Amino acid sequence: MGSALSFEFGRLASNRALFAGLLVLLLVCVLALLGPLFVDDALARVGATMPRQPPSAQHWLGTDGQGRDMLTVMLLALPQTLKIGLVAGLISLSVGVALGLVSGFAGGWIDNIIRVGSDVMMTIPGIAILVLIAANVRVMTVGLMAVIVATLSWMVATRAIRAQTLSLRERGYIQVARLNGTKGLKLIFVEVLPNLLPFIAASFVITVSQAMLATIGLEALGLGPQNELTLGMTIYWAQFYGAVIRGMWWWWLPPILAISLIFIGLMMTSIGMDSFVNKRLGGRS
Amino acid sequence: MYADYVARRFGIMLLVIFLAVTINFVIPRLAPGDPIEAQLNQLIASGGGAAGDVQAMAASYRARFGLDQPLWHQYLAYWNSVLRFDLGFSLANYPERVSQAILAGLPWTLGLLGFATLVSFTLGTLLGGIVAWPRTPRFLRAAGSSLLVFSSIPYFLIGMILLYLFAIVWRVFPAGGGIPFGTTVGLNWSTVSGLAWHGTLPAISIVIAEIGAWALGMRGMLVSVLGEDYITLAEAKGLQNRRIFVWYGMRNAMLPQFTKLALTLGHIVSGAILVEVIFSYPGIGFRLYQAIQTNDYFVIQGIVLLLTISIAVAMFILDLIYPLIDPRIDGRGR
Numbered sequence: 001m002g003s004a005l006s007f008e009f010g011r012l013a014s015n016r017a018l019f020a021g022l023l024v025l026l027l028v029c030v031l032a033l034l035g036p037l038f039v040d041d042a043l044a045r046v047g048a049t050m051p052r053q054p055p056s057a058q059h060w061l062g063t064d065g066q067g068r069d070m071l072t073v074m075l076l077a078l079p080q081t082l083k084i085g086l087v088a089g090l091i092s093l094s095v096g097v098a099l100g101l102v103s104g105f106a107g108g109w110i111d112n113i114i115r116v117g118s119d120v121m122m123t124i125p126g127i128a129i130l131v132l133i134a135a136n137v138r139v140m141t142v143g144l145m146a147v148i149v150a151t152l153s154w155m156v157a158t159r160a161i162r163a164q165t166l167s168l169r170e171r172g173y174i175q176v177a178r179l180n181g182t183k184g185l186k187l188i189f190v191e192v193l194p195n196l197l198p199f200i201a202a203s204f205v206i207t208v209s210q211a212m213l214a215t216i217g218l219e220a221l222g223l224g225p226q227n228e229l230t231l232g233m234t235i236y237w238a239q240f241y242g243a244v245i246r247g248m249w250w251w252w253l254p255p256i257l258a259i260s261l262i263f264i265g266l267m268m269t270s271i272g273m274d275s276f277v278n279k280r281l282g283g284r285s
Numbered sequence: 286m287y288a289d290y291v292a293r294r295f296g297i298m299l300l301v302i303f304l305a306v307t308i309n310f311v312i313p314r315l316a317p318g319d320p321i322e323a324q325l326n327q328l329i330a331s332g333g334g335a336a337g338d339v340q341a342m343a344a345s346y347r348a349r350f351g352l353d354q355p356l357w358h359q360y361l362a363y364w365n366s367v368l369r370f371d372l373g374f375s376l377a378n379y380p381e382r383v384s385q386a387i388l389a390g391l392p393w394t395l396g397l398l399g400f401a402t403l404v405s406f407t408l409g410t411l412l413g414g415i416v417a418w419p420r421t422p423r424f425l426r427a428a429g430s431s432l433l434v435f436s437s438i439p440y441f442l443i444g445m446i447l448l449y450l451f452a453i454v455w456r457v458f459p460a461g462g463g464i465p466f467g468t469t470v471g472l473n474w475s476t477v478s479g480l481a482w483h484g485t486l487p488a489i490s491i492v493i494a495e496i497g498a499w500a501l502g503m504r505g506m507l508v509s510v511l512g513e514d515y516i517t518l519a520e521a522k523g524l525q526n527r528r529i530f531v532w533y534g535m536r537n538a539m540l541p542q543f544t545k546l547a548l549t550l551g552h553i554v555s556g557a558i559l560v561e562v563i564f565s566y567p568g569i570g571f572r573l574y575q576a577i578q579t580n581d582y583f584v585i586q587g588i589v590l591l592l593t594i595s596i597a598v599a600m601f602i603l604d605l606i607y608p609l610i611d612p613r614i615d616g617r618g619r
Contacts, residue, residue: 135577217559264434267437
């Protein structure tokens with residue numbers, strides 16, 4: 001009785017985490033989509049206003065050390081940051097799902113190569129290689145950033161999808177489909193992939209959050225797109241001009257809060273999805 | 286079985302080291318233009334260093350890398366110099382050697398990282414256990430769970446907030462550096478207290494950000510361990526709650542935490558790099574930041590190589606230890 005009750009409570013709590021996480025992410029996305037429509041791009045240029053002004057009625061979030069209006073900067077930087085995270089997440093998810101499926105289905109030496117490959121990539125600290133690549137690229141852009149980050153965050157999805165493929169492969173309905181003569185791509189796309197969707201969704205959230213973590217780390221080191229506004233670059237410039245030491249909290253706190261909000265939203269979604277996915281699996285087997 | 290497992294992990298370590306060195310060799314050669322010339326020209330343009338220095342440096346680099354020789358020859362030569370820990374000179378601080386720069390920063394990073402990881406591992410594991418234990422008071426569990434939220438936020442963001450509050454507003458801790466200026470370093474009280482005074486804020490920001498990750502893992506494990514039959518048996522035997530919690534629950538749930546240590550090592554190091562930057566802590570991470578600022582390419586390359594190789598070796602050592610403490614790991618599951 002007690003355990004059944006706590007189980008129900010756990011389900012509710014996990015759904016609540018999923019719900020809250022998705023809500024936070026939705027809010028952030030709406031802000032990123034609509035925000036840029038209401039601001040004047042010119043205010044985000046160097047020297048557009050008086051520098052180093054604390055928040056006031058005219059500049060709600062004050063101005064930074066180079067005279068940019070912080071509210072404008074924030075609203076323009078948010079969509080760029082999300083774009084890097086989403087594009088990088090999508091690329092590495094596609095690579096991860098493809099490799100995971102191949103690895104799980106093919107087995108043998110192909111499986112071995114993919115496994116060793118992802119093990120090796122997991123061992124290499126991503127940021128080290130990213131630093132090396134970014135330091136060699138002359139002009140960094142948002143798109144290039146996403147591709148670079150994606151090359152080093154496909155491993156988690158690969159491993160998760162491979163493990164699930166291995167277990168799905170042995171299920172009864174797949175065996176039946178096989179006996180019925182379903183082969184190759186049709187088997188993968190019609191029978192396997194739809195059943196992997198919850199895992200793919202869960203991997204996507206983790207991949208996006210890893211990609212964003214790597215991106216913001218690179219940007220904070222000064223290796224991000226110099227000519228574009230992103231949250232990480234805002235933090236880099238604040239750090240570069242000593243905003244913390246000079247007590248200009250309105251310069252570094254808004255990007256920190258925005259980034260934290262995104263990560264908390266992603267984490268709650270991930271936790272919620274995890275128990276959701278596991279419940280489904282537990283219920284079926 | 287253990288031999289197979291060790292061989293596999295050793296192979297992966299060698300592969301990582303091979304890849305790291307190769308990537309370090311290939312990436313600069315993929316970039317258009319001559320990196321050395323570009324760097325040196327930039328240096329001259331910014332007015333740093335006398336012309337004689339620059340020529341001497343360029344000559345030394347050309348000789349070192351044998352840039353006029355075939356590619357495979359250059360590759361072998363690169364391996365040769367890496368194996369001798371000869372990573373060239375710093376462009377910004379000539380004639381400082383890259384190996385010297387790394388050795389100067391290494392103790393700081395290892396100390397900060399080792400200490401912070403130890404503390405967060407211990408506290409996080411304990412917290413996770415407390416949160417998962419059904420007899421813990423409800424408010425304590427709620428408070429513990431809310432701490433988990435921090436695990437998702439990048440370390441250095443927490444560091445910036447701490448720096449502002451404790452070093453700028455309240456002036457309790459110093460705003461940067463690793464030790465008070467002018468301290469004679471030795472085995473004395475002023476060294477130890479100086480290190481602790483400067484290290485507190487960076488360490489706390491790593492600990493706050495990390496505790497949640499350890500607690501999350503521990504909570505999940507303990508919940509499943511508490512469902513095992515031997516826990517029911519222990520309860521039926523009438524053992525004390527504390528004894529069940531520590532010796533039957535925590536002890537068994539803790540083992541996977543050690544496995545996680547290896548998997549997150551890279552993540553911890555990446556996070557610590559930026560914490561050092563925020564607090565101007567004189568470790569490898571801050572040196573890397575400075576090198577990026579000054580386009581000091583060989584220092585960047587050297588630090589990247591060192592980070593990759595040392596993480597590969599550390600993971601291999603951890604992998605060797607696991608099967609000894611947890612016989613369930615024998616390489617089949619991984």
